[in-house]
Amino acid sequence: MKTKKMLLIVIIVAVLGVSWLLAIRTASGIEVIKEQRNLVKEADELAARKIYVRAIDLYKEALAQDSKLTTEIQAKLLVSYQGYEDMNSYVKLVEQRNLAGTATEEEYWNAAAYYARRSKWSEAVTLLKAGIEKTGSQYLADYLEEIRYPYKAKVTRYQQILPSADNSRMAAFDGVKWGYIDGGGSDVLDFIYDSATPYGSGGFAVVSIDGTYYAILSNGDWYGADDGTTYDRMTDVLGVSGKRILGKRGDTYSYYDYDFAPIAENYQFDRMSGNACGVAAVSKGGKWGIIKDSGETVVDYILEDVAVNSLGNAFAGNRAMVKENGAWYLVDTEGNRVSENSYADAKAPESDGYIAVADATGRWGYIDREGNMVIDYQYSDAKSFSNHLGAVKSVNEWGYISEKNKMIIEENYEDAMPFHNGIAQAKLTDSVALLTLKYFEE
Template sequence: MRGTKTIVAAGIIVFFAFAWYTLFSNSTRLQKEYESCLADARQKMEMGITKDATDQYMKALSMYESLDLRLEIAEYYYKTGQYDNYDEWCHTLMAKYPRKKEGYEKMASYYQETEDYYECYDILNAAAQRKLKSEQLSKIQQNIYYKYELKKVSLEAYKIYSSGYYAVKKEEKNWGYCDARGDNKIAYNYAEAQCFTSSGLAPVKSMDGEFYLIDKDGNKKYVDIEKKKIEECSPLSEDKMAVKIDGRYCYVDVNFKKQFGDYDYATAFNNGVAAVKEGQNWFIINKNGEKIQEQAYQNVIIDEKQVAFRNSCAFVQINDTYRMINTKGEQVGDQAWEDAKLFLSDLPACVKSQGRWGFVDANGQWVIKPSYLDAKPFTNGLAPVRTDSGWGYIDLEQKEQVIPCEFDDAGNFNDGGCAWVMKEGRWNMLFLYRLNKR
């Protein structure tokens, strides 16, 4: 019995030894064949025999799947100018190894090189979603952060972006409305058009001279049933509009019924206050039409939306210089400037000092010292500035030029990453790739 067990044990040892030997021999043979395929593929690549090189690479991959080999094959496609295959292969690589950064690096680098920035951002965003980081991906992101595309729209004029819409005047057409990307949303049917506000309404003037309010679908919502001869109408803000009738300004409600006022000029309400002109003097009034104080000003800065206050601040002229005040009429800080442009958000406004424009915060403190020939306030982290070369954009964080000064004029960026820029007398839309899709 003991002899039988000994024979069985010896047989098992021999069996495993033979199996190990066979496995080792097969593995060695497969490794040699793999290395031979790779050597042949590389040689064929150098000789320009791409069909055979591809076949040998695929044969090698069928033997041993690895990230390194897939990266080498990608490099082979790129070096031999097989760019469609390279594109497809890198996408396959990312699908096969979604948690490895190398595929994303190759694809993002390729799209940056070919200036396909929409695709490049798709890759960068996919990598970010998988929390993949690398120095190369960060560098690509930095290099293309302010790359843009110009969309030809050819506008004659536009008004400030507000509540998702621009009032725009198309070349050889009337006024209408477009969205943040410059796509027409309300037909060009109006002689005049004002901004939409948070009310969802905007005043327009028909070709027959009638003012009324429309909604964002272009439907007529409120009309002047008294049929007053309105000459001008501000946007509807805080339930009031400033209108001009027979050369004088007053405030009306949404139904165009007079509330109060008889002024030489009146701005729209914002932050609970408005500016009105009586004779040569300007005053600040509350929503009841009462002056918040008797202080008179030589002038008040008014923006395209016809408001004098934003960010609870206004710029008023006293003794031939501009100063910042709050909604109580109190001066903010002790600075005085030659000129100013109103805040468009909680980001810095621009002011002029010693013939140059710079930027200040809501406390009147310098954020960027004056150095530009002209400027417009910051919105969404960017501000238009003019140099000897033309208009371009600076970044608030970097405080330096990030989009070249190569335009005849430039508007503010909206929250969709778009801005109107002028070339050869017409306004067209600039898109930042990182904030837009194809």
């Protein structure tokens, strides 16, 4: 009887021991890993025979439970997705591995290339940036530079197109009259004007017909007329800055409203820029100064010159290029020199990007907004960066480079304007081409 009891106790202990061992094995994932290895082995054999459809199912079954083998199995699954040409699933898994921090350089490249082939530029750029951050790969950085500026060029029938911050209405000249076109180059307002300005942020532009200036709405309706009824007619209009017309009446320029009535009669200038960043450049007696929007003087009339950009403004990105004592300097909106570096020549900033400057030999390069040299003097001409691209001229023709000094748009143009809101105007022999970035960052 005692023997039977002892035997029963031994059996119970053995069962408990086995259960305990099984629990340990399960808790440690040993059985999971063993099962995964078996599934992976079978999947590997199928993948080697290019029977990807079955291999993929087995890899996915193995991934149903997470373990230390998960990353390795995912990598094998990615190879089978490629073999099976299921790049949609490949990309989804790479995105998942990106979040987990396990994606490889090659995986980032393959997924970004897939996005690029389908013109999903934003997705490609975002993924590459993540890959560069996590892997430090120069290979990915070079590829990002290669694909991040896709563009299309459309040759138009126009001889001139004026840059505009809002590309929904761009003033264009057809060789006889001015009109307005949209960002795609299609006519939006008839070509009936003798002159035309870009639209300002207030939604108005100024055009002239038979010697009379008119303020027009976005649909072309006349809003105000400078017809001599109340004031002498203007002799020139520089453009529209915000809600103000920059016009010349008599011998000087000043600010006017959309009825061509003076806004600030005490402020009369020989020349003036548009207001941007809260300030404007103005000229009197052959010298330039800087004033705030309120009219308060920031820099008195001591400057020899101030560069003005393609939008008619001296300032962009809170910086301007001014000339004093024969040299050009970078200044902020308070008129303070950002650095003591000086330049033989300079172009106005177009954005908060790199600024074109020249040395005494006439070669052009670029500085950043702190005055640091970022692209050495090497071009025969250049214009400041906007939308991360800068127009440059090596010998006789213009093209566009990136911030890494890589030629993005080949030098095929007689002239090239800066990009604004993803669109630039480039001059051909008999017409202007509209260059449109398919992807760009503000």
